[in-house]
Amino acid sequence: MDAKDILGLPKNTLPLPQEKKPRAQKDAQRKRDGISREVYALTGGLAPIMPAIDVSELKKRPPSDEKITWQWLPFSNSARKDNLQLYHWVRVVNGIPPTGDYSFAKYNKSVEVVKYTDEEYEKYLKDASWTKEETDQLFDLCERFDLRFIVIADRFPSARTVEELKERYYRVSRAIVAARGSISRESSGNTPAKDPYNVSQEIERKRALSMVLSQTKQQERKDAEVLAEAKKITEARKAERVAEESELPVTSNAVPEVTERVVVPGDNVPSISNVQPPPPAAVPSTVVADNASTLASLRMLPVYLRTYALEQMVQAASSSAGLRTIKRVEQTLQDLSVNLKPRVPTKAVCAEHLELRKEILTLLNLQKQLQNKEAEGSSFRDSPYTEAPGTPKDRTFIADSVSFGGERFGKRDQKRKATGRLSEAPSSPAQSKRPRKQKGSDL
């Protein structure tokens, strides 16, 4: 099926252009005359970026016997019916002005609208919902506006939808063409004759289109989420099926994510408790191991900075998490108005900071679990537009964290302290004299 099929054209015209192509390419590859060898070597025989005029064209002089003048001459446009005379500049060779029609007249195309007689109308075109006057009006407008049905519907005196107008027009055209017989055979490519206009499909198409176009961003996002969840579930089920077919027990540690999501509200309870426990058990043990190994590698150093140690520990703790999760942890830290890097990284502060990060990871894990559950639930309820309870939770968390952190430990607090420090320290004149002395001894 290709464009030709759709248009109902014969297929045998295809080979011709294909034959032509290779030859044209060969021509392009050959070095053009007039380009110096060096310049040609630079481009490596590639097609020039600028459209090049063939050099032979440039060097061609008009034949010496041709005398070209430009003249301001009148012309008439055959596409016009009013015989309006206008003037334009014309290239005149040897004093003979060009003959023939105005060169733009051929673009004045108009649609051929079928005409019917009163007799034909009585015979074939009677319709309970359309009067003859209305049909006449429609065909008048169709001719006037070249089948631009939106305009026609706008001008149409009685309230008819675009679809109704189209349907009436195409049905009448079809009926006439069919009745006249001989013409229908001639114009087999005539579309209304071949493919009847389908009103209901058209109405449905427009409805669907307007629905898609009028969707809000939020709905789109939700749709994408639901689709992603659905994909996950189908994949998980596929994996489960594969596992069942091979009759081998799934090693839950190897695919914890997949097996976890197999759990669907529709499933029976025992399968949930069978599948769920292994992943949680697996996660903390690796984290602890990471911590221990990081500590051990730090101990190997003769000296290090506390901030370096913290960086290493943070990295180790989040090694199992994805980049997005790490970003979300940092976002949450900011929402809690906690510095990503502690300002006073003492041992205790670093330990607390690490604990906080781990707890946030746990929190995010739980949120994800909850969201998965809700997504699974909602996808089975078959209502993608219901407000997913997963998102608002996020929001409330941020909201009250801001109110908490912002009020008591936010920037205001820091600022107050900073100004307090500045005013606290008295600038005695004795102190301000010292730098010059010390500088001398320093250098």
Next chain:
Amino acid sequence: MSGRKQGEAPADEGGSGPSGNKPPRIKISKSSEGSDAKNASRKLKDMEICVPIVCGTIAFYLGRKASESQSHKWTVYVRGATNEDLGVVIKRVVFQLHPSFNNPTRVIESPPFELSESGWGEFEIAITLFFHSDVCDKQLDLFHHLKLYPEDESGPQTTKKPVVVESYNEIVFPDPSEIFFSRVQNHPAVVVPRLPAGFNLPNPASIENMAEREKGDTKDHSLSQWFLNFSEADELLKLAAARQQVQAHIVKLRRQLSVMDGLPQFSKPTAGYEFTS
């Protein structure tokens, strides 16, 4: 110069340092160990000594005296977090300035470890700390960005208020040598863990003696009014509040999850997600 001597004296194994209180100390340490050299290399396992430091820059705008190439006078320094003398641990500090300065590698051999210069541009200063031989034979690299221009564009620069950028950090020495430990045990610049019971270490150098020698501290430093405060308690309080909040949310989420499942026993396996340590 006295600061340097004070720092190195206990590390000297030849015993050529000031002889005030040294001989009796060596005697005590010898009672358990064979030789002095062995004593120096002995490591205290599972212990760490840490030295809280602050490195920073203070930059004054020169105002009317400013020229095209010298608009600011600035000082870069490494100080003890509580302005104690760092000479007890640090032997020498090397500041690596921008290559456009004359002799861009500046070595400060004694506390206070600071360097004043004037210029017009901000750049990253590489700071290398060298320690006394009994402390650690490896050096430590720090980086500090020199800031001359205030962040908020609140009016013109003033000559009164400098631009101060300081960052707190801690130098950590895991498994320190015994001799280092005993030398700095009571020094205010150093945070030393409590010794486990049964450990017998030589007496620390008397504090009065230390205080007398201390000239390298930055307590009455000319710039001390601009030094920032670094409060561990504030930081801990903030973190504790944040943790409390996160924990509350975890509890809430767990409850929601178990409600969704409608299984009371399900809340148990999820508890395994907590990263207990």
